[in-house]
Amino acid sequence: MNDTLTHEQLNADRASVLGFWVYLMTDLVLFASLFATFMVLRDNTYGGVSGKDIFDLSFALKETIILLMGSFLSGIALVLAAQDKIAQTLRWIAAAGFFGAWFITLEISEFASLITDGHGPDASAFLSSYFTLVGTHGLHVTIGLVWLVALFVAIQRRGLTRPMLRKMALLTIFWHFLDIVWIFIFTIVYLFGAL
Amino acid sequence: MNNQDYMREIGVLPDGPKESVRGYLIGLLLSLALSFGAYAFAVRHALSRSELMGLLIVLALSQFFVQSAYFLHIRRETVPGRDRLFAYCSFSIIVAIVVVGSLWVMTHLNARMMNPEEQMEYMEMH
Amino acid sequence: MLAVGALFAGFITFGGYWGYLWREWFTSLDPKRIGIMYIVLSLVMLVRGTADAGLMRLQQVFAVGNSSGILEPEHFQQIFSAHGTIMIFFVAMGIMFGLINVALPLLIGSRDVAFPFLNSMSFWLFAAGAALINTSLILGDFSRAGWLAYPPLSELAYSPTSGVDYWIWSLQISGIGSLLSGVNFLTTIATMRAKGMNYMRMPMFAWTVAGSMALVVFAFPILTATLSLLALDRTLGMHFFTADGGGNMMMYVNLIWAWGHPEVYILVLPAFGIFSEIVPVFSKKKLFGYTSMVWSVVAISFFSFIVWLHHFFTMGAGGDVNAFFGIMTGVIAIPTGVKIFNWLFTMYRGSIRFPSPMWWFLGFVGLFTIGGITGVMLSQPAADFQLHNSLFLVAHFHNMIVSGVLFGYFAGLTYWFPKMFGFTLDEKWGVRAFWLWFWGFILAFMPLYLLGFMGATRRLDHYDASLGWQPLFIVAAIGAVVIVLGFLAQVIQLFVSIRDRELRRVGNDPWDGRTLEWSVSSPAPEYGFRALPIVSSRDEFWARKHGAPIHDEAGEIVMPKNSWLGIAIAACAYFGGFAIIWHIWWLLALALIALLIIVIERTFDEDTERIITV
Numbered sequence: 001m002n003d004t005l006t007h008e009q010l011n012a013d014r015a016s017v018l019g020f021w022v023y024l025m026t027d028l029v030l031f032a033s034l035f036a037t038f039m040v041l042r043d044n045t046y047g048g049v050s051g052k053d054i055f056d057l058s059f060a061l062k063e064t065i066i067l068l069m070g071s072f073l074s075g076i077a078l079v080l081a082a083q084d085k086i087a088q089t090l091r092w093i094a095a096a097g098f099f100g101a102w103f104i105t106l107e108i109s110e111f112a113s114l115i116t117d118g119h120g121p122d123a124s125a126f127l128s129s130y131f132t133l134v135g136t137h138g139l140h141v142t143i144g145l146v147w148l149v150a151l152f153v154a155i156q157r158r159g160l161t162r163p164m165l166r167k168m169a170l171l172t173i174f175w176h177f178l179d180i181v182w183i184f185i186f187t188i189v190y191l192f193g194a195l
Numbered sequence: 196m197n198n199q200d201y202m203r204e205i206g207v208l209p210d211g212p213k214e215s216v217r218g219y220l221i222g223l224l225l226s227l228a229l230s231f232g233a234y235a236f237a238v239r240h241a242l243s244r245s246e247l248m249g250l251l252i253v254l255a256l257s258q259f260f261v262q263s264a265y266f267l268h269i270r271r272e273t274v275p276g277r278d279r280l281f282a283y284c285s286f287s288i289i290v291a292i293v294v295v296g297s298l299w300v301m302t303h304l305n306a307r308m309m310n311p312e313e314q315m316e317y318m319e320m321h
Numbered sequence: 322m323l324a325v326g327a328l329f330a331g332f333i334t335f336g337g338y339w340g341y342l343w344r345e346w347f348t349s350l351d352p353k354r355i356g357i358m359y360i361v362l363s364l365v366m367l368v369r370g371t372a373d374a375g376l377m378r379l380q381q382v383f384a385v386g387n388s389s390g391i392l393e394p395e396h397f398q399q400i401f402s403a404h405g406t407i408m409i410f411f412v413a414m415g416i417m418f419g420l421i422n423v424a425l426p427l428l429i430g431s432r433d434v435a436f437p438f439l440n441s442m443s444f445w446l447f448a449a450g451a452a453l454i455n456t457s458l459i460l461g462d463f464s465r466a467g468w469l470a471y472p473p474l475s476e477l478a479y480s481p482t483s484g485v486d487y488w489i490w491s492l493q494i495s496g497i498g499s500l501l502s503g504v505n506f507l508t509t510i511a512t513m514r515a516k517g518m519n520y521m522r523m524p525m526f527a528w529t530v531a532g533s534m535a536l537v538v539f540a541f542p543i544l545t546a547t548l549s550l551l552a553l554d555r556t557l558g559m560h561f562f563t564a565d566g567g568g569n570m571m572m573y574v575n576l577i578w579a580w581g582h583p584e585v586y587i588l589v590l591p592a593f594g595i596f597s598e599i600v601p602v603f604s605k606k607k608l609f610g611y612t613s614m615v616w617s618v619v620a621i622s623f624f625s626f627i628v629w630l631h632h633f634f635t636m637g638a639g640g641d642v643n644a645f646f647g648i649m650t651g652v653i654a655i656p657t658g659v660k661i662f663n664w665l666f667t668m669y670r671g672s673i674r675f676p677s678p679m680w681w682f683l684g685f686v687g688l689f690t691i692g693g694i695t696g697v698m699l700s701q702p703a704a705d706f707q708l709h710n711s712l713f714l715v716a717h718f719h720n721m722i723v724s725g726v727l728f729g730y731f732a733g734l735t736y737w738f739p740k741m742f743g744f745t746l747d748e749k750w751g752v753r754a755f756w757l758w759f760w761g762f763i764l765a766f767m768p769l770y771l772l773g774f775m776g777a778t779r780r781l782d783h784y785d786a787s788l789g790w791q792p793l794f795i796v797a798a799i800g801a802v803v804i805v806l807g808f809l810a811q812v813i814q815l816f817v818s819i820r821d822r823e824l825r826r827v828g829n830d831p832w833d834g835r836t837l838e839w840s841v842s843s844p845a846p847e848y849g850f851r852a853l854p855i856v857s858s859r860d861e862f863w864a865r866k867h868g869a870p871i872h873d874e875a876g877e878i879v880m881p882k883n884s885w886l887g888i889a890i891a892a893c894a895y896f897g898g899f900a901i902i903w904h905i906w907w908l909l910a911l912a913l914i915a916l917l918i919i920v921i922e923r924t925f926d927e928d929t930e931r932i933i934t935v
Contacts, residue, residue, distance in 0.1 A: 005196050008879065013205050015435045015512040021279050022504045025286040026542045032290040033546035033576060036297040037561065040305075044567030046560070061234045068226055075219040075266055079212050082202045121559050125567035128559035132550065150921050163927055165198055169207040176266040180259055186230070187255040191237040195244055278511055289539045292626055297575055300630055303638040304571050 005162070013166055020170045024177050027140070031181050034136060035188065038129040042193070046124035051193025054119060060190040063106050064182065067141075070099035071179040074172040081168055086160050090152060093168075096175070097148045100141055107138045130189065137185060140178055147171055206276050209268055222265025229258040348883040350437035351847055355444050356422030357741055360734070363415030366407050366451055371808060373404035378765075378801040381794045386786030397782040398465035399484065403454070405468025406488060410495055411451050413588050413722070416730045418447070418502055421530055421591060424737055425506065427838035428524045430515025430856060432849040435508040437881040438923065443498040443505065445891030450495025453898050457487040461902070464488040467780070469577055470551070472562035472570045477555045483902050486555065490898035493548045496541055497894075503537030506530055515837070516874065517856040521615070524836050524859075525608060528615055529594030532622040533587045539626065540583035547576040556901065571636060578632040586625035589721065590618065592729025593660055596685065599678045599736055600664045602834050604671030607860060610663040617656035624653040634702045635709045643702040650700035654693055661686060676832075677751035681732035684759045685724050692720025695770065713773025716766045723762050731758075731811075736832070743844040744825040750814035757807030765800025768793040835863035848878045848933050878933040886923050890916060 042051065077092035111131065114120065121131035151171055155164050202208035208215055233254045236247060263269045269283060270276050309317065333339055346354055380397055384390025392400065422440065426433055434440050457463045461483035466475040475485045510531045514523065550561040551573065560566030562573045601608045608614065630638065630646035665686070673679070695717040699705050708714055731754075739745045769777075772793050777784070784790055818825060830839040837854055838845070840862050852873035858864045865871050897912035899905070 005201070008876075010204060011512060012435075015508050017205050017207060018278055018282075018511060019435055019504055019508040022282055022507055022538060023501075025282055026500055026504070026538050028286055028290055029293065029539060029542035030546050032293050033543045033579075036294045037546075037550065037572060037576070039294075039298055040301045040572050041561070041567065041569060044560075044569065046565075046567035057234060057238060061230065064230050065227065068223065068230065071262075071266060072219055072223040075222075076216065078202075078208065079215045079219070082199045082208055083212055084198055121553075122557065123560075123566075125560040125563075125569065128553065128561055128566075128568075132553060132559070132561075146917070150925070154925050160198065162198070162201055165202065166205065166207075167924070169202065169205070173207070173267065176262060179266070180262050183230075183255050183258050183262070187233060187251050191233060191251050192248060194237060195240075195247065285535070286539070289626060293543065293579055296627070296629075297572075297579065300575055300638050300642055301569070301572060303642050304575075304636060305569070307637050307639055 013162075016166065017170065017173075020173065024174065027177070028181075031133075031136070031184075034129070034133040035184065038133045038189065041125040041129045044125035046126075048124045048127070049119050050126065051130075051189070052195075054114060055190050055193045057190060057194050059106070059110065060186055063103055064186050066099050066103045066106070067179055067182050070096045070103065071175050073099060074175045078168060078172045081160055081165055084160055086155070089160065090155060093148065093152055093155075097145060097152070100145050100148070100175075104138060104142055104145065107134070111135070134185060134189065137178065137181055140174075140181075144171065144174055144178065147174070206279070207268070209270065209276070218265045218268075222261055225261045225265075226258050229254050229261065343885075344883065347888060348441075348885045350433075350441050350881040350884060350887075352422040352426055352434050352437070352440055353741065353845055353847075353849075355440055356419045356424075359415050359419030359422060359444055359447065362448060362451060363412050363419060366411040366415065367808075369455075370404055370407040370412055371805065373400045373407070375801055375805065376400050377404065378794075378798040380782060381784075382791070382798045384783040385791050389783060392782070394782050395465060398780075399463040401780050402464045402467050402470075402484075402488070406464075406492070407454065408722075409468065409584070409588075410492060411447075411454065413726055413730075414495070414499060415447060415451075416734070417533075417588060417591050418443070418499070420595070420730060420733045420737065421502075421506060423741055424733070424838060425509065425527060425530055426513070427740070427841065427845060427849055428836055429510065429513065429527050430518055430837050430850065430854045430861075431509065431513040432853070432878070433513075433881070434505050435513055436505045438884055438887060438929070439501050439505050441884065441887035442890055443502040445887045446498030446501075446894055447495045449891040449895040449898070450491040450493075450498070452895055453491035453494065454487060456899065457484065457491075461487065469581065471577075472551065472554070472568070472573050473564045475551060475555075476563050478564065486552075486902040489548050489552050489555075490902055493545065493552070494891075494894045494898055496544050496548070499537060500541040500545070503534045503541065506534045507538060510534075515854045515856045515861075518861075521612070522856060522859045522861070525597030525611070525614055525618075526591070526594035528618050529590040529597070532618040533590040536583040536587045536590075536622055536625060540580045540587070543576055543580040544584075547573060547580065550576075552901070556904075574633050574636060575630075578629040581632065582629040583625050585718075585721070586621060588726045589729070590621065592685075592726050592733075593618075595729045595733035595736070596664055596682050597660075598836065599682060599732055600667050601860075602736075602832050603674045603676065603679045604668045605673075605833070606667055606671035607835075607863075608663070609666035609669075610659075611859065613659055614663055617659045620656040621653060624649060624656070628653060631700055631705070634705045640702075647700050647702050647705075651697055654697055657693060661690065676735075677746075677748055677755055678732040678736045680752055680755040681728045681735070684755060685728040685732075688720060688724035688728075688759070688762065692717055692724060695720065708773060710779050711773035712769040712777045712779060715779045716769035716773060719766050719769075720762075723758075723766075728758075731755075737838075739827050739831045739843045740838055740845055742822075743827070743842075744818065744822040745827055745831055746818045747814050747821070747825075750810050750817060754807050754810035754814060757803055757810055761800050761803030761805075761807050763800065764803055765797050768797045768800075830862075835860040837862050840865070846935075848880055848935070851878075851935055852876070878935060879930050880933055882929055882931050884923075884929070886919055889919050893919065 073092055073096035077089050077096060080092060081089040119127055121128045148171060151168055155168070158164055196204070199211070210218065233251050236250060240247065242250065269280055333342065346358060349355065376392065377397070377400060380390040380392050464470055464475065464480065464484040464487065466480060466485060470485055470488055473479055510527055553559040554561050554563055560568040562568045562570045597608055597614060628646055628650045630642060631650045634643050634647070664682070695713070699708055699714065699717060735746055735751060772790055775790065777790055827843055829842050831843065832839070840854070841850060852875045854861065855872040855874060857869065893912045893916040897909055897916070900908035900912060
């Protein structure tokens with residue numbers, strides 16, 4: 001359905017995927033720094049609350065499942081896009097976005113209740129590092145959602161052209177990667193925290 | 196070139212639609228199982244603390260490999276895939292160095308810090 | 322500085338040059354142009370960094386006994402903080418990215434980098450960071466906490482003014498630019514090498530850039546994270562590194578050096594690469610031990626990631642930890658030594674010429690080796706406990722940076738100047754500049770080694786007359802003057818060369834080079850190669866000059882269109898940073914919204930290329 005694809009263009013598209021991948025890896029190092037900081041400061045509660053006091057594991061599990069669903073759905077959407085099924089693609093993109101938005105809403109509610117209880121990020125080193133690590137992840141998910149909306153609108157307008165497909169692929173890679181980071185947040189922050 | 200081939204050529208969807216969907220489903224089910232499993236073990240302390248932490252790490256790493264394989268399609272065969280695999284492995288080593296290295300250094304530093312009483316004594320003497 | 326800037330701006334305005342500059346330079350996505358802009362801006366920042374150094378030397382000459390010197394302590398502290406920050410982030414990094422932009426694509430037989438728009442954006446983010454740090458001269462003050470701003474001194478409690486915030490945000494903004502450049506150049510090397518140029522046929526400069534950029538992508542995220550944490554402490558009252566609230570300031574030191582050590586290798590590896598290009602050309606002999614050179618780059622890159630604790634042996638991690646990092650630090654001298662020997666073996670029995678790049682190389686061999694040896698001394702924790710934060714340390718790292726990084730970059734600038742501008746630099750003044758820098762460096766820094774042994778610490782704004790240090794500080798100040806004369810010689814060199822440029826015009830291959838950049842005209846055309854080369858050996862250009870058949874790929878020449886969005890994004894970054902520093906929250910919101918709109922606009926813009934017919 002598209003015009004001819006030159007060798008240079010294909011190479012450029014491969015380079016685009018590799019470049020985005022390398023950028024994601026740098027994000028991995030960013031998270032590693034935040035993880036290291038969290039692990040070093042997790043016991044510095046300054047007389048205040050610790051993980052045991054504030055973490056609700058079933059809530060964290062719920063967040064985990066929701067994010068995982070979003071990641072899965074975006075993958076399915078990509079498979080449908082590769083088959084030029086535009087209407088279905090848009091539906092599954094919207095579904096993935098719904099789960100992502102649900103995740104963010106849950107996270108914001110958790111943060112808000114902690115802050116109103118006086119356990120905000122300025123209360124202790126533990127809380128600073130908790131809010132920053134989990135918040136940075138949440139910020140990435142939020143940016144992903146904005147990107148998703150923009151992509152949705154663009155696909156509606158331009159159809160499933162090769163550039164749209166490539167951009168969608170990058171978005172799904174982004175999402176999968178964020179889910180991988182969350183695995184470690186779930187384990188190291190929440191599960192370890194409640195032990 | 197149709198979109199299906201294009202996605203394979205740029206290394207994003209290396210398999211056909213049926214295999215891809217199957218892959219995503221397997222990835223989803225395994226990830227769900229590993230997440231629930233980790234949660235279940237964490238709330239039901241059958242083991243000692245360090246054994247439990249070890250198990251949870253193993254479960255997390257397993258899910259990491261599952262998602263890398265089934266969601267991110269990391270594999271060796273194609274040239275684009277090889278570059279990404281190389282990057283993935285290099286960065287994982289760096290992440291391990293930064294995290295483990297920092298923890299090693301910081302626990303040593305923290306262990307050798309004077310406690311508040313010792314600090315007061317020292318300051319009074321000097 | 323303001324006066325000079327105003328004069329310059331006036332010259333541009335009244336000469337009607339703004340249009341030309343905007344079209345041909347500022348909005349250009351041509352890496353050769355972007356590279357030159359990086360270099361020009363870095364040399365401007367070099368003036369500021371050198372002025373800071375001069376003031377520091379003067380202060381330490383006069384501030385003995387009863388005299389408090391020429392500067393107030395608060396001012397002196399800002400000056401030494403600015404000196405280090407500017408030299409590392411806005412001079413060294415800038416010249417490095419400039420040279421890589423100018424030379425790398427041509428060396429690997431490519432017309433451009435992988436992401437031309439990102440390239441432009443990276444430069445403008447660098448410029449925005451420089452603009453922010455220069456703004457601190459006019460509005461507010463600068464950090465007094467040194468070039469790395471250790472907490473708790475850099476926390477709000479002890480640095481309540483805008484200074485540390487300027488430091489944080491100018492580094493954060495230019496750091497994002499650096500990170501994106503790392504992604505860009507790595508992807509370029511991975512995907513845009515000429516046909517037939519497998520990795521083991523790549524020029525060594527490309528290998529060292531690959532190593533350096535790998536370090537950039539590994540290390541700069543750590544800087545981003547650490548600066549953010551300090552900013553969160555200062556702006557939102559968090560407690561990562563504060564004295565209260567459970568903060569652990571040692572974690573800052575740990576993280577900042579986990580970035581900081583790779584950073585110095587990021588700077589020096591391309592300098593090594595430049596020498597690997599220059600020495601074979603001026604010895605008329607292929608590089609000795611190419612394979613071992615490649616492995617030494619890989620080794621240096623890897624090892625530079627497991628030595629960072631040697632910057633804080635004295636913080637108290639204990640014998641086991643110190644021993645590990647000390648040994649690893651000593652080990653890294655080995656691949657470096659391999660490289661030096663390989664360059665010397667390249668020269669051995671070669672047909673050697675001595676244009677000024679070779680002088681920079683020889684100066685490097687002598688001085689850098691001394692600096693390396695002092696580094697091995699410092700790598701022993703027991704010795705380091707005496708020498709940490711003394712002038713011995715200061716002498717060591719200036720030794721590495723000046724005779725390693727700076728001499729290498731000067732050699733590269735001279736070597737590639739004709740490719741950038743079409744005429745060569747005046748040799749006489751170039752050699753004079755070298756000798757002034759060489760002897761200036763010795764006079765300025767060898768006394769510091771002695772002072773370090775005698776107990777002098779760094780960042781001293783005053784000392785007792787009875788210590789007997791003043792004579793050595795006077796020698797050091799004389800050395801600084803000689804260095805400034807060297808810099809002036811370079812300015813004269815540039816002036817004379819430009820004045821006589823018609824007489825100094827050269828063709829595509831002024832040095833009888835070995836690599837592909839010398840196969841295109843000087844200056845290189847916008848599209849680089851008319852037909853993309855197909856490569857069948859190392860030193861492909863040399864092989865072609867000596868009989869190897871030429872196979873090139875003819876085809877359409879597709880180049881990126883100009884874009885002003887890189888500038889726009891950097892402007893948002895500048896105003897956003899300014900807004901955070903001064904707590905102007907509506908401005909921050911505006912900048913972020915504008916940024917979002919611009920990014921989305923650019924991402925979905927599909928009309929970004931044009932075809933050139935030659």
